[in-house]
Amino acid sequence: MKMLKKLMCSAVVSAMAASTAAHAGSISNDEVRIGYLADMSGTYSALAGPGGLEAAKMAIEDFGGKVNGKKITIVGADDQNKPDIGANKVRQWIDVENIDMVAGMVSSAVTIAVNKVVEAKDKISIVSGSASSSITNQYCTANSIHYVYDTYALAHGTGEAVVQEGGDSWFFLTADYAFGHAMEADVTEVVKQSGGKVVGGVRHPLATNDFSSFILQAQASGAKIVGLANAGADTTNSLKTAKEFGVVQAGQKIAGLLIFLTDVYSLGLETTQGLQLTTGFYWDRTPETRAWSKRYFERTGAMPSMVQAGIYSSVNHYLNAVKSAGTDETKAVMAEMKKTPINDFFAQNGQIREDGRMIHDMYLAEVKKPSESKGDWDLYKILRTIPADKAFRPLSESKCKLVAGR
Amino acid sequence: MAELLGFPPQVLFGQLLIGLINGSFYALLSLGLAIIFGLLNIINFAHGAQYMLGAFVAWFGLKFFGVNYWVALILAPLVVAAIGIAIEKTLLRRLYKEDHLYGLLLTFGLALIIEGSFVHFFGVSGQPYSVPAALQGGNNLGFMFLPTYRAWIIVASLVVCFGTWYMIERTKLGAYLRAGTENPKLLQAFGINVPLLITLTYGYGVALAAFAGVLAAPIYSVSPVMGSNILIVVFAVVVIGGMGSIMGAVVTGLLMGLIEGLTKVFYPEASTTVIFLVMIVVLLVRPAGLFGKEA
Structure with a gap:
């Protein structure tokens, strides 16, 4: 009985803590956590893979490693182009490791499976690697953004x-x-x-x-x-x-x-x-693209694909949205990202539409x-x-x- | 025009020829596996990695030392065989008395380490290796355009496969080898250095893998994962042919290439699975494999 009482008390306390956190509109778990999911060693690993993870890390470092005083962390995982592996990984990320946003995502089959998990758990995914236009058409969700290009x-x-x-x-x-x-x-x-x-x-x-x-x-x-x-x-x-x-x-x-x-x-x-x-991107197009790509080259020994450049831009856009929304709560951040045009080395006047499609030249x-x-x-x-x-x-x-x- | 199975004969002949070319790779690789299994009782999971090493040695040679294709075709197998011999002498040797599983685990671990470190240094996207000048171009056979290099693959692999078969089945050295497989203790009693025989056999099996790797370099990208892509299929080929059967490995390799080639015409979606279907059927009907001896 005593045990049960103790349990109840702690449950109530933690529930209160959780609700105050949400009300204050601050950062969950005092950290912004990003999960980078991609094919890290197979058919598609050259176009995103480890290089994309490096680009995401660059974006976090350039942001100062912190947003509104809270630390930004990133973890990477290999989905092996298998939808079940990708979806399970993301479920585990969100349930156990409190991941707020999933970046990267290459094989369209994996992305469609992962986006369903992300929607059910009400988190955010920004897809940079996949091509299928169906991601923002029949499979669109309010929690996902398709950033770089698509088959259309x-x-x-x-x-x-x-x-x-x-x-x-x-x-x-x-x-x-x-x-x-x-x-x-x-x-x-x-x-x-x-x-x-x-x-x-x-x-x-x-x-x-x-x-x-x-x-x-x-x-x-x-x-x-x-x-x-x-x-x-x-x-x-x-x-x-x-x-x-x-x-x-x-x-x-x-x-x-x-x-x-x-x-x-x-x-x-x-x-x-x-x-x-x-x-969607070529490194030798403008002074800005050259400057960023040169920095990327110094870290990875290769020039960026459009996907790798897009991953940097998307992570940066996400962090900016967290900063101005003052929270990593999904709805607020998605609204902020869709409201703000994207202007960086990657896109000029890029705009995220209501279906989640980021449109840019x-x-x-x-x-x-x-x-x-x-x-x-x-x-x-x-x-x-x-x-x-x-x-x-x-x-x-x-x-x-x-x-x-x- | 007469049609075969609903396809014009040109298409079918073309596909059969292509199947034979792919089958040549399966034959070379499964031959090496079969030899190693036959004498060492080791299921050499590092075979794919050694095939990849062969291609990489050729690529290194060309890029840094100007070693041309023809030299690489001899040199790369020797280099990779030397690595294989070192592995046999230091690691595999300790496992002969143990269960098959230990050899499998060791070689699988080695393959992961080798491939992993190559992925780390070279990425997976593949290095270019061009077709040697003498084998560029091709001929129009009427029913298809046959690149000279592909024709060369068939010739080279058939010569090596049947050369190996002849050596094992028809020469004195081969007789020692076969005797070593049957009863190593008795053979040693006749004054034959059996451990050396085993070491050389492993080296030869590995050299065959490296040879196939050099052959593959100009047509497939030289990439760290090229071996793991093909290895699983080759294992299926060995199982279908019958573990340890020399002729079985070669014939089954060519046959599976043909079957895969036909599948690519009739139902391309299944082209990567058809060999495993064949494997299942063969295991159900003849558990020892097509050419294996029933235990």
């Missing part, structure tokens, strides 16, 4: 440019999961709208070792364009194999729909020259010829800017439940 932007940037140059029949090499499917669907829409047609495609498992069989099928299809609706090591392996089998010499063109700076670097300009791609780039490149990382020339309102799916076409009138 890539399809309209690269897809439209290719069709305009006469590439009106397509064959797809599609990674067989949420991202590949979304990418293929978005590009198909663009191709059809512009009067082209899709003649076929293959869906290959994620992290396929050998692409020669699929390249052979693409050659047999007779399509003018071989569209790569895959990413990371799958894209680099597809491109390598296509070069080996003489796809371009035989008169077909390759459209890499999601190509990161790190992919181009690893393949070399000889293989990638002339490829057109859509990117995207860029259509072309990979330089070896003769045009002046250094290891001198890889792109920017062909044109795709303005923010054109780059992303307009709200009028949105299926997101948060958009007014849905």
Whole structure:
């Protein structure tokens, strides 16, 4: 009986403590805790991975390591591109380690699973690595932000440019999961709208070792364009194999729909020259991008992909929102983040919409010829800017439940 | 035009050829595993890491010492075999009397350490290694464009596989080896240095893995995880062929390449799983594997 009384007392006291904390609108657990989730060692680890964690740490250090006098901490975990592992990790982070915000997030399948957990636990996630436009469309939640790019932007940037140059029949090499499917669907829409047609495609498992069989099928299809609706090591392996089998010499063109700076670097300009791609960030674009990227390079030995740059920007935006809201409480911080435009080296006048999509200018780039490149990382020339309102799916076409009138 | 199974023959022949090329890698790697298992009773989980080391030695050689592909094809297996021999002499040797599980755990641990440290220093995105000048380009076979390098892979791996088979089944050294597998004590009584034989066998198995690694370097990225990607499949191949069977490993390797190639035409989504399906069926019907002796 005495035991029970004691227990009751402590329960009441802790409940009171918890409620006062919420009322005071301060920082929960006296710390702002960020969890960085990504593929740390597999197919997608070069584009985000350990480099993204370093970018997030840079953002925290540049912020002074503290927000409103409270310490900022970060932990990282490897989701191995597996939705169950990612979702369990995040559940544990929130339940046991009191994580306030999840950053990074690469594989779309993992992101969609994690966002459900984050929504149920009423915390925040800022997705920088994933591509699927469905994250802020049919899977949108009030707790998630999609920060850097998505398949809609890539399809309209690269897809439209290719069709305009006469590439009106397509064959797809599609990674067989949420991202590949979304990418293929978005590009198909663009191709059809512009009067082209899709003649076929293959869906290959994620992290396929050998692409020669699929390249052979693409050659047999007779399509003018071989569209790569895959990413990371799958894209680099597809491109390598296509070069080996003489796809371009035989008169077909390759459209890499999601190509990161790190992919181009690893393949070399000889293989990638002339490829057109859509990117949300390029290190050598403005003095600000150069200055930040140089600092990043000094820490990691590589120039940042758009994802890694976006992770820094998103963590910084989150911390700023915590600072001005005076709390890490989810609703207040989300409102603050959506209210404040993003102006930094990464985005100019970036805006987070009600569906969680961060809209900002995207860029259509072309990979330089070896003769045009002046250094290891001198890889792109920017062909044109795709303005923010054109780059992303307009709200009028949105299926997101948060958009007014849905 | 006549169609086979609903596909034009060109497509099918092309895919079969591609399957044979991939099968060549499976054959080389599973051969090494089979030899090591046959004589040492060790399930060499470090095989994938040693394959990766082969590719990396070739890459190091080219980047820092200007060693060309042809030299690397000989040199890298020797270097990696030397590392393997050091592992055998210092670590594996102590485990022969123990259960299989210990050797498996040791080599698995070694593989994790080797791969982990390479990931730390080189990242996972892969280093470029170009096809040697003599093997660039390709030929149009009418039904497909065959890059010269891929043709070379088939030739090189078949020569090495059947050379190895001949050595083990038809030469005196091979006879010692086989005798060592059957009854090492008796063989030692005849004055043969069995421990040395075992060391060299492990070195040779490892060298085969490194050789496959160098062959793979120009077509797959030279990346620290290249071995772990392929190793699981190769283990399935060895299980299907029958643990420790030399010919079984080679034939099954080629066969699985073909089956995988066909799957990529008919149902590409299943192309990474089909070998495991075959494994399940074989284990149900013939638990000792296609070429294994029933215990």
